[in-house]
Amino acid sequence: MEEDTNGTTLNPAPPTALDPGEGLSEAERIKEVCRLIRLARSRWDAHDNGGCRRERNRAAALYGTLTEEQKDQVPQALRVWLRYRSEKYFGPRRKIKKKRTPPGS
Numbered sequence: 001m002e003e004d005t006n007g008t009t010l011n012p013a014p015p016t017a018l019d020p021g022e023g024l025s026e027a028e029r030i031k032e033v034c035r036l037i038r039l040a041r042s043r044w045d046a047h048d049n050g051g052c053r054r055e056r057n058r059a060a061a062l063y064g065t066l067t068e069e070q071k072d073q074v075p076q077a078l079r080v081w082l083r084y085r086s087e088k089y090f091g092p093r094r095k096i097k098k099k100r101t102p103p104g105s
Helices: 028-046 050-066 068-073 078-086
Strands: none
Touching: 028 050, 028 068, 028 078, 050 078
């Protein structure tokens, strides 16, 4: 890294990618899930689909690491939004093949 005359770094090292929730306490993990879902909602309201998808994926990954008791501490409105957006706009959790009636029958 380079330093200027004041001793501050000019090119800081890029942040390392951590596993979701690594090093967070139980309460911090729940707060982070709520923060990520709220951030995804604000990106959705701003019509930033790429940003919404990124934050929703982060929130879903971290939410998946929570226990059932911890999941109950996440506000229901946020859980519903995460599930609704996940399934409706970003695809179902499991691929379900629907049998459709062929056209013209």
